[in-house]
Amino acid sequence: MLRSHWRLDPEITFLNHGSFGATPTTVLDRQEALRDQMEAEPVRFFERDLETMWDTAQQALADFVGADVDDIAFVTNATAGVNAVLRSLTFEPGSEIIVTDHGYEACRNAVEYVAKRSSATVVVVPIPFPPADQASVTDAIADAVTPRTVLALVDHVTSPTGLVFPVGDIVAALEHRGVDVLVDGAHAPGMLDLDIDAIGAAYYTGNCHKWMCAPKGVGFLHVRRDRQSAVVPTVISHGASSTRSDRSPFRQLFAWTGTADASAQLCVPDAMDAMASMVPGGWKEIRRRNHELAYAGGSMVHDAVGVGPAVAENFVGSLMAIRLPDGPGRAHGKPGELQNRLLFRHRIEVPIVDWPATPQRLVRISAQVYNEESEYRYLAEALAAELRDPGV
Numbered sequence: 001m002l003r004s005h006w007r008l009d010p011e012i013t014f015l016n017h018g019s020f021g022a023t024p025t026t027v028l029d030r031q032e033a034l035r036d037q038m039e040a041e042p043v044r045f046f047e048r049d050l051e052t053m054w055d056t057a058q059q060a061l062a063d064f065v066g067a068d069v070d071d072i073a074f075v076t077n078a079t080a081g082v083n084a085v086l087r088s089l090t091f092e093p094g095s096e097i098i099v100t101d102h103g104y105e106a107c108r109n110a111v112e113y114v115a116k117r118s119s120a121t122v123v124v125v126p127i128p129f130p131p132a133d134q135a136s137v138t139d140a141i142a143d144a145v146t147p148r149t150v151l152a153l154v155d156h157v158t159s160p161t162g163l164v165f166p167v168g169d170i171v172a173a174l175e176h177r178g179v180d181v182l183v184d185g186a187h188a189p190g191m192l193d194l195d196i197d198a199i200g201a202a203y204y205t206g207n208c209h210k211w212m213c214a215p216k217g218v219g220f221l222h223v224r225r226d227r228q229s230a231v232v233p234t235v236i237s238h239g240a241s242s243t244r245s246d247r248s249p250f251r252q253l254f255a256w257t258g259t260a261d262a263s264a265q266l267c268v269p270d271a272m273d274a275m276a277s278m279v280p281g282g283w284k285e286i287r288r289r290n291h292e293l294a295y296a297g298g299s300m301v302h303d304a305v306g307v308g309p310a311v312a313e314n315f316v317g318s319l320m321a322i323r324l325p326d327g328p329g330r331a332h333g334k335p336g337e338l339q340n341r342l343l344f345r346h347r348i349e350v351p352i353v354d355w356p357a358t359p360q361r362l363v364r365i366s367a368q369v370y371n372e373e374s375e376y377r378y379l380a381e382a383l384a385a386e387l388r389d390p391g392v
Helices: 025-040 042-065 078-088 105-118 134-143 167-176 225-230 249-255 268-278 282-305 337-346 373-387
Strands: 072-075 096-100 121-125 149-155 180-185 203-207 219-223 319-324 352-354 361-366
Touching (some): 025 042, 025 268, 042 219, 042 268, 072 249, 078 219, 096 105, 149 167, 167 180, 219 225, 282 319, 282 361, 282 373, 361 373
Parallel strands (some): 096 149, 180 203
Antiparallel strands (some): 072 219, 203 219
């Protein structure tokens, strides 16, 4: 079984890869070896060895996501990438920033912060769940543009609802109207066949620790060449005064921000190779398998407990959300009663998401290569049993 490549608890039916990812054992072993190398001779590691290893990892990542290496930089996660862009830009009073009601809360908070600081306005575009079709998503966002709109933050794969948005079409529609797009691609790398240059967004950020299965704490920020001069990391460090000409100023700014454990970043190529070697056909087959499993598993759950229409298959990547009957939600950011019952009574780890707000809620399943169809059948049965209790 492919699950043997991970250190996941064998007693848990793990259907929540999307939240934090999970890293294969061979990649964790490589990370531990890098940490040993760092601690054995820190000066040699940071001042002599690190840059070459960094360059190799960054080039592998750039090739994987369809970008030029000089336009991409490592960050700790997609939220850090979103913050770097938002905190770098200047917003005039009365200017408008578009988001959707499917956005990730942490990134929405960052938008609200910069808007409040600048007396700008956040425009929230409602997208029905499930959407009618891909064009309706693009149209809803494009129709929200006004002469005051300066930026749109759009998810490539929405976190609470698991929808794959048509970001290429959205970027084209908004660029035509003179509006830059910041794509929160937290879930996209590894889940989707990415070509960031073809998407053409001014800014694109994603995670490597989710569907690429790199160690925790590594993502990237891509900034289109014509927008790079305005963007700096949230920590200004040595790269700001560099006079080197062998790499872009953008890349230098983000490369060195003080002493930190770079092992997760250096393991990105190892994670890519480890995953590709598990399945004949490599990444193309992984994406196909995970998509089919997510849609099949989600359909099982929907048939058993779903409320309203199911999500169309062309909105599904490796996640699928199913609307549940209304009920109690999360409390203080912690899992609610239904999610806890699934874990402690049935040994199933899966998120129950309050969306758009309590008491409305979804169950969001993930499909990674270590999952099997029988696990979703088991989830459907467990959910049906628990939902018979009016207290959940």
